[in-house]
């Protein structure tokens with residue numbers, strides 16, 4: 001549970017100290033009040049990246065040269081002080097848990113977050129990197145050692161690419177990077193496949209409860225492993241990745257970059273056997289994205305002893321009444337939910353009563369929430 005939040009030079013906030021409620025909190029304010037930015041700050045602390053398409057630079061308050069997000073979290077009876085600080089000039093990001101340096105993504109286990117927002121549509125329509133990032137978040141939330149492997153993988157990949165860019169190198173030097181890349185990469189692929197399978201099983205069930213319009217399916221797409229690989233062990237992925245690197249060696253040398261590996265993989269979703277990105281209506285795409293997020297929440301509540309923090313950005317306006325009720329039925333069981341709306345809500349409003357009997361309401365007052 002998030003007990004308090006401090007934002008310094010983050011987006012429109014110069015300095016904010018805020019305590020959300022224990023249960024269902026609603027932030028209501030006009031367009032541009034800073035609702036999404038506040039959720040973005042919380043999500044960033046739990047996930048290590050912004051949920052909209054923005055780069056870290058865009059999160060720094062205009063005119064400032066750094067931002068800091070701090071949060072105090074109570075999880076399984078223990079209190080954690082989390083901090084992420086970002087320097088614009090050096091592009092350095094520092095993550096701290098209880099004052100000690102941690103890897104990027106280290107906070108995922110202390111503050112598991114699930115966000116529902118209009119940007120979820122990008123999971124279907126957006127670039128492959130957004131889907132990989134989402135899957136890696138779900139994997140890290142359920143298996144924290146994934147964060148260290150992702151960090152190592154990206155470091156080794158940079159070194160290998162540097163060598164390729166250089167053009168001249170010893171075979172043995174390249175082989176050493178290949179071996180390291182393959183060892184870590186196989187762990188990344190194997191964890192992703194196993195979590196993606198569970199996620200899709202759950203998404204199918206959720207989708208069927210939201211829509212009677214066909215069956216949902218999802219596939220992990222990779223040039224590195226044979227199509228349809230699911231049950232094989234890490235050793236199998238290691239061999240497959242090693243073979244793929246060898247097959248692509250001359251292409252990699254010509255293009256001066258590593259053209260195969262988990263950093264190039266993708267996810268595809270299908271409804272009634274047709275690829276969602278190209279054949280589904282906007283509403284169907286939204287329901288698929290929603291099912292994925294609800295599945296993420298179900299998966300987290302099965303692996304974590306306490307629930308994830310749910311962030312609902314503007315979903316009141318995005319859904320029709322039938323779906324809205326179904327979604328709220330499921331989500332209002334969660335321990336802590338923070339939602340935003342542009343509607344003006346007041347204590348005792350019928351609209352708030354429908355959500356949950358206990359609700360903490362905050363209204364925008366300048367860049368404060370009272």
Ligand SMILES: Nc1ncnc2c1ncn2[C@@H]1O[C@H](COP(=O)(O)OP(=O)(O)OP(=O)(O)O)[C@@H](O)[C@H]1O
Nearest residue numbers: 011012031032033034035036037058059060061062
């Ligand atoms: N780096 C930044 N520095 C300062 N202000 C910023 C920065 N990035 C965005 N803003 C401003 O923050 C304001 C609030 O944006 P936000 O997306 O949080 O609004 P919102 O309350 O969610 O509005 P809506 O109801 O339209 O979704 C916007 O006016 C935006 O221009």
Ligand SMILES: [Mg+2]
Nearest residue numbers: 035036037314
């Ligand atoms: Mg918004």
